[in-house]
Amino acid sequence: MLAFHSDAHSLLLPPGHRFPQSKYRLLREHFEAHPGLLRMEAAAPATEGELALAHTPDYVEAVLLGRLTAAQQREIGFPWSPSMAARSVHSVGASIMAARAALAEGVAANMAGGTHHAYADKGSGYCVFNDVAVAARLMQAEWHRARRQLLRVLVIDLDVHQGNGTAAIFRDDDSVFTFSMHGAKNFPFRKEPSDLDVELPDGCADDEYLAALDTALERLWQLPPPGLAFYLAGADPHEGDRLGRLKLTTAGLLERDRRVLTALRERRIPVALSMAGGYGRDLASTVACQVNTLNEAARQWALWRAQD
Known part of the structure; x- marks a missing residue:
């Protein structure tokens, strides 16, 4: 299975910063x-024109040229640097490449990504550009140019935080269905309405979580079938996560991935994964959960290819 990485471009973070950027290198x-x-x-890297499919030109220019205000940098959570801008455009590029590979081979992954708090005109919550939004819009444009057909897109966002930026970008776009299942009391505290939101209480564990997921997935399969799915497989619902507030076990997270990826494969819906959040008290536990996600994705890719 193809997987794309962008960890060569590091953030210049102050000591003690809680964003665990080393997890991407450890995963690779x-x-x-x-x-x-x-x-x-x-x-x-994503190009400036590709970024403009989901972001305003002024915001794209501010990131690329280092013109973000102090307030904008605080909302993102990272100080601006040339490497911050490079990391951001390469992470979007990884989702673009994963989406193209998924359309060709069934399953592919961005080994980072899932930056779902970024809006069209601003970043937020450790998210600079919205990689899934850019990749979705670009795949739709390329699909229409090649086939003169509409590519319907499904976003399955199982990061523990609601995908507010993605929901806002696609609010009036019937060709993209956004589904987010997340902690009700967690960041962002002002949520944006997705097409389907499922809110979970603090302390939600495996059985309750998986039952809610099954119910939501049944609703998704009643929709017009999408031609491409994006799956944000956040590790932050894990019981060991510093920011998650849910209580999924490692086995529960793997079962979540298995149910989502199996359902997509059985319906022959190509899927591009991104790793999204994960802030384990023990970073090794976060990496282990994301290793499990990619192992399961590779298994599903093999089953997909065997059916060709």
């Missing part, structure tokens, strides 16, 4: 040490 290094499951490639 795990699969380098265990070759065979993933075909890993470095991501190319």
